[in-house]
Amino acid sequence: xxxxxxxxxGGPENLKYEDNVPEPALSDDSVLxxxxxxxxNPIDWKVRSxxxxxDFPLKxxxxxxxxxxxxxxxxxxxxxxxxxxxxxxxxSWEAYAELVAxxxxxxxxxxxxxxxxxxxxxxxxxxxxxxxxxxxxxxQRGQTLLVTGAVGSVGRAAVHTAKKxxxxxxxxxxxxxxxxxxxxxxxxxxxxxxxxxxAGLAMVDGVADxxxxxxxxxxxxxxxxxxxxxxxxxxxxxxxxxxxxxTVTRVLARPDASKVREFADDVRDGKFLLPISRRMPxxxxxxxxxxxxxxxxxxxxxxxx
Ligand SMILES: NC(=O)c1ccc[n+]([C@@H]2O[C@H](COP(=O)([O-])OP(=O)(O)OC[C@H]3O[C@@H](n4cnc5c(N)ncnc54)[C@H](OP(=O)(O)O)[C@@H]3O)[C@@H](O)[C@H]2O)c1
Numbered sequence: 001x002x003x004x005x006x007x008x009x010g011g012p013e014n015l016k017y018e019d020n021v022p023e024p025a026l027s028d029d030s031v032l033x034x035x036x037x038x039x040x041n042p043i044d045w046k047v048r049s050x051x052x053x054x055d056f057p058l059k060x061x062x063x064x065x066x067x068x069x070x071x072x073x074x075x076x077x078x079x080x081x082x083x084x085x086x087x088x089x090x091x092s093w094e095a096y097a098e099l100v101a102x103x104x105x106x107x108x109x110x111x112x113x114x115x116x117x118x119x120x121x122x123x124x125x126x127x128x129x130x131x132x133x134x135x136x137x138x139x140q141r142g143q144t145l146l147v148t149g150a151v152g153s154v155g156r157a158a159v160h161t162a163k164k165x166x167x168x169x170x171x172x173x174x175x176x177x178x179x180x181x182x183x184x185x186x187x188x189x190x191x192x193x194x195x196x197x198x199a200g201l202a203m204v205d206g207v208a209d210x211x212x213x214x215x216x217x218x219x220x221x222x223x224x225x226x227x228x229x230x231x232x233x234x235x236x237x238x239x240x241x242x243x244x245x246x247t248v249t250r251v252l253a254r255p256d257a258s259k260v261r262e263f264a265d266d267v268r269d270g271k272f273l274l275p276i277s278r279r280m281p282x283x284x285x286x287x288x289x290x291x292x293x294x295x296x297x298x299x300x301x302x303x304x305x
Contacts, residue, residue: 002304003097004285005061009050012289015096017282021063024094024101028077031102033070033088035304037120038095038282040292041066041153048289065095068102069110069120070304079104087116089264091123091255096285098304108261114268118276121153121299125274126263128232128253129157129208133165136230136249137206141166146201146219148172148192149210151180153274153299154232157263158208159184160272170204172211172219192219206230220246276301 003021008014026032044064046052072086082088087110092102110119132154139145145162149155150171162169163185171181175191182189191197192215203224209216212233223229225245232251240248266272277298280288288300 001098002282003063003094004065004282005063006048006058007061009048009053009058009060012045012048012286012293015048015064015286015289016061017285021097023099024097026074026076026101029079029104030076031072031079031082031088031104031107032074033068033090033092033100033102033107034073035068035070035095035098035100037069037117037279037304038065038302039067039121039124040285040288040300040302041124042292043124045289045293063094063097065097065302066091066093066124067120067122068092068095068100069116070100071116073099076104082107082109089119089123089260090257091127091253091260096282096302098282103255106255106257108257108264111261111265111268114264117279117301117303119264119267120301121274121276122263122267123260124253125153125299126157126260127256128251129154129159129210130161130256130259130263131253132208132210132230132232132251133158133161133167136228136232136251137208138228138230138247138249139165139167139206139208142168143205144168144170144187144202145206145208146170146172146190146204146222147186147208147210148215148219150184150186150189151177152210154210156184156272156274158210159186160263160266162208170201198222209233209235220248274299279303 090107169186170188171186172192173181206228209231
């Protein structure tokens with residue numbers, strides 16, 4: 001099959017598009033999916049570069065990619081809910097390939113009317129945003145939650161879940177993204193690249209952080225005593241000592257097929273908007289990584305067929 005493989009940690013040029021990659025094996029509990037599209041997530045380029053070798057060690061050559069949308073080619077002996085020809089969507093592994101073997105429990109049917117290619121943008125960011133708000137920031141109805149990187153992909157998903165929960169959302173974004181952030185239907189917006197705006201921010205019950213680093217450190221002080229600081233990226237450990245009453249929790253997205261389906265339904269119904277900035281052929285995965293890594297672009301979908 002055709003696939004993009006990484007032979008060596010390093011730059012985007014290390015991603016090689018190849019013709020004769022062995023097809024994945026189909027186990028009794030898995031489904032073989034003919035990939036329509038996958039998407040580029042920041043974790044893909046962080047893993048490729050070697051920066052995340054500790055958490056995500058690879059056996060090289062490796063196929064990257066977490067999201068898959070496509071059509072079922074074959075099913076394992078224990079699979080009852082899917083059949084060849086079904087349109088499906090999943091959080092998976094080794095998705096930069098024409099064929100992906102996905103555990104049946106991680107797969108969901110694609111709602112009618114949803115575009116097969118663009119839906120590949122949904123799984124990882126939806127699960128991360130949702131779990132960030134519910135399980136890491138532990139947001140409750142009526143509380144105020146600051147979502148950082150709110151016009152980014154995980155940020156949008158976090159805002160969506162928080163609004164569904166009845167939480168008052170403050171969208172934290174770059175100053176130049178403020179007008180875009182207002183289109184999210186949030187209670188308020190704040191420029192988190194502006195120290196005076198951060199200083200003027202009222203104390204919040206929780207933060208759902210997708211930006212990390214220095215920005216996260218600055219925002220930690222805006223959480224009320226007893227509040228929650230959930231993060232998806234990087235949080236400086238020493239910061240939490242400044243207020244031990246605030247619970248700091250990292251989210252690591254776990255598969256949840258029914259949640260992926262819920263987001264897919266919301267995309268189809270126009271309730272959740274996830275802009276796609278580029279649709280590029282899988283063979284251009286290296287170029288897509290270089291673009292994504294530069295930032296400021298948004299979601300890139302890699303089209304496989
Ligand atoms: N833990 C997990 O399971 C998990 C899963 C998925 C993602 N993640 C992590 O979550 C983070 C977000 O992922 P994503 O897919 O949402 O990426 P994304 O679509 O690129 O969104 C990131 C957003 O944050 C903004 N941003 C970046 N640096 C900023 C700063 N210093 N101040 C203000 N805004 C800033 C970006 O703006 P610009 O585009 O203008 O830079 C963009 O709007 C990444 O670090 C990713 O690795 C973690």
